[in-house]
Amino acid sequence: MIEGRTGKWETVIGLEVHAQVISKAKLFSGAATGFGAKPNTQVSPVDAGFPGMLPVINRFCIEQAVKTGLGLAAEINLHSVFERKNYFYPDLPAGYQISQYLQPVVGHGRVSLDMPNGTVREIGITRLHLEQDAGKSLHDRHPSLTYVDLNRAGVALMEIVSEPDLRSGEEAGLYLRKLRSILRYLGTCDGNMEEGSLRCDANVSVRRPGAPLGTRCEIKNVNSIRYVMQAIEYEARRQIEVIEEGGTVEQQTRLFDAARGVTRPMRSKEEAHDYRYFPDPDLLPLVLDPDWVERIRADLPELPDARKARFMSEYGLSADDAGVLVAEKETALYFERVAQRRESKVAANWVMGDLFGALNRLGVGIHLSPVSAEQLGALIDLIADGTISGRLAKDVFAEMVASSADPAAIVEAKGLRQMTDSSAIEAAIDTVLASQAGRVAEYRAGRDKLYGFFVGQVMRATQGKANPALVNQLLKKKLAG
Amino acid sequence: MALDKETVAHIATLARIRVAEAELELLANELSHILSWVEQLNEVDTTGVAPMASAAAASLPMRDDAVNDGGCREAILGNAPRVARGFFTVPKVVE
Numbered sequence: 001m002i003e004g005r006t007g008k009w010e011t012v013i014g015l016e017v018h019a020q021v022i023s024k025a026k027l028f029s030g031a032a033t034g035f036g037a038k039p040n041t042q043v044s045p046v047d048a049g050f051p052g053m054l055p056v057i058n059r060f061c062i063e064q065a066v067k068t069g070l071g072l073a074a075e076i077n078l079h080s081v082f083e084r085k086n087y088f089y090p091d092l093p094a095g096y097q098i099s100q101y102l103q104p105v106v107g108h109g110r111v112s113l114d115m116p117n118g119t120v121r122e123i124g125i126t127r128l129h130l131e132q133d134a135g136k137s138l139h140d141r142h143p144s145l146t147y148v149d150l151n152r153a154g155v156a157l158m159e160i161v162s163e164p165d166l167r168s169g170e171e172a173g174l175y176l177r178k179l180r181s182i183l184r185y186l187g188t189c190d191g192n193m194e195e196g197s198l199r200c201d202a203n204v205s206v207r208r209p210g211a212p213l214g215t216r217c218e219i220k221n222v223n224s225i226r227y228v229m230q231a232i233e234y235e236a237r238r239q240i241e242v243i244e245e246g247g248t249v250e251q252q253t254r255l256f257d258a259a260r261g262v263t264r265p266m267r268s269k270e271e272a273h274d275y276r277y278f279p280d281p282d283l284l285p286l287v288l289d290p291d292w293v294e295r296i297r298a299d300l301p302e303l304p305d306a307r308k309a310r311f312m313s314e315y316g317l318s319a320d321d322a323g324v325l326v327a328e329k330e331t332a333l334y335f336e337r338v339a340q341r342r343e344s345k346v347a348a349n350w351v352m353g354d355l356f357g358a359l360n361r362l363g364v365g366i367h368l369s370p371v372s373a374e375q376l377g378a379l380i381d382l383i384a385d386g387t388i389s390g391r392l393a394k395d396v397f398a399e400m401v402a403s404s405a406d407p408a409a410i411v412e413a414k415g416l417r418q419m420t421d422s423s424a425i426e427a428a429i430d431t432v433l434a435s436q437a438g439r440v441a442e443y444r445a446g447r448d449k450l451y452g453f454f455v456g457q458v459m460r461a462t463q464g465k466a467n468p469a470l471v472n473q474l475l476k477k478k479l480a481g
Numbered sequence: 482m483a484l485d486k487e488t489v490a491h492i493a494t495l496a497r498i499r500v501a502e503a504e505l506e507l508l509a510n511e512l513s514h515i516l517s518w519v520e521q522l523n524e525v526d527t528t529g530v531a532p533m534a535s536a537a538a539a540s541l542p543m544r545d546d547a548v549n550d551g552g553c554r555e556a557i558l559g560n561a562p563r564v565a566r567g568f569f570t571v572p573k574v575v576e
Binding site: 019023024029030032033038039040041042043044045046047048053056057058059060061062080088089090103137138139141142143146147148149151274276279281284285286287385397421 | 491495497533534535537539540541542543544545546547548549550551552553554556557558563565566567568569570571572573574575
């Protein structure tokens with residue numbers, strides 16, 4: 001809810017996400033899909049729209065779309081149709097995009113969002129359809145020319161359309177993160193927004209609470225989740241201002257200018273929205289075998305929601321901790337390797353605390369972690385079996401981050417093994433107490449607060465290696481006289 | 482269904498075909514005739530028949546996910562009016 005000058009307004013958002021399908025070859029040709037290849041080296045005559053070329057569909061791309069539909073708890077349409085969406089642009093060589101329109105391969109589904117207040121919000125999915133990507137236009141290589149690279153032309157995309165169920169930029173961000181997480185768990189899209197494998201258009205309108213939907217504006221191709229959130233917040237406030245000043249919102253397509261944090265209208269493409277869809281005569285309807293769909297369903301991996309529930313019941317983690325650990329598939333796998341046969345709460349704390357901190361400082365994802373799950377597990381074992389103290393473990397961990405060495409090797413090389421020999425600890429305590437006779441007298445006279453000071457001195461005298469429990473036990477006895 | 486001159490002009494714009502004002506009337510007539518010829522199909526009773534995207538009694542042929550095409554940039558760019566550094570080039574279109 002946004003407070004305007006004239007009262008409360010509600011933002012209504014629906015998102016259209018284009019997710020690039022993970023596949024070796026394109027949707028209708030045998031050209032490769034890899035990112036970053038030299039321009040026009042991954043183009044077949046089909047992708048270039050050469051006359052007489054016929055599209056032949058890639059079975060695996062259909063499987064990926066069906067799998068995604070099942071992961072979104074959606075209806076799978078056993079009969080769907082490819083249509084031509086007609087428009088002219090230099091990076092669309094055939095003059096039409098093969099897409100699905102009236103009969104998409106996937107129908108209604110849903111995504112559950114874990115809201116910050118602990119509740120769950122269900123966001124409806126309207127549909128998912130398969131279509132070809134266009135090529136890439138580069139406008140900044142030449143003063144008067146646009147350069148066109150068709151490597152991306154024909155790569156399979158899933159367009160995933162949400163219901164207008166989202167109510168703020170923040171919710172849109174949660175939805176995108178959740179959707180990306182599901183796609184990554186399924187292995188159907190890598191979710192990399194920087195490389196354009198996940199792109200988002202946002203339909204934004206505002207209304208008085210409970211009133212009918214307002215006129216919407218579509219914000220095109222925003223390339224990060226943070227920008228989507230910013231663009232929505234800006235756009236909602238812009239529309240409220242227009243209405244509150246007596247104007248009306250004009251239905252239009254807008255672009256987000258990330259540098260200035262504003263949306264602005266796209267130069268209007270006259271008649272651009274008259275796509276004249278019709279069934280592609282080169283392609284028969286796509287008919288799926290229900291048994292095949294059921295086999296894909298049976299092979300679905302554990303998805304984030306189910307994994308979160310399992311982390312809570314199996315490892316006794318809180319909903320928040322489980323949510324953090326399952327958000328990225330790699331993090332969940334890492335945690336499970338660390339938690340194997342170990343105290344799960346301890347494992348979770350190390351992963352979310354020290355490890356996340358280190359990865360943040362290094363600016364890398366968990367798949368590039370300098371500390372492997374096995375190494376972190378070994379460190380936890382060294383604490384559990386008393387080889388090192390929890391305090392020294394932090395130093396060992398820092399060293400592991402710096403050198404990727406095994407914890408046991410670091411402990412040996414640096415002589416950090418915990419001192420558990422009570423006579424050695426006693427000797428250290430005696431030395432400390434002898435040198436601090438004045439404070440000992442004060443303590444014995446009732447200044448209890450000095451206890452921590454003595455512990456610190458003993459730990460320092462033993463370079464932090466003394467077993468803290470033994471120090472406590474022996475120190476209390478000695479101070480008691 | 483009869484097409485008027487405005488509709489023909491609109492279709493021509495969408496198809497990026499330049500049609501002289503003088504030709505519009507003639508084209509509207511010709512296209513209207515073609516449409517009314519096709520509209521004879523409306524006489525067929527299709528009650529209870531689901532709309533179909535194809536009349537072919539075959540299923541969509543499919544391919545395995547294997548890379549067996551592409552890697553032929555010279556051939557792809559060969560017919561282009563203008564190329565530079567491996568790209569097609571066109572007069573600047575910028576949004």
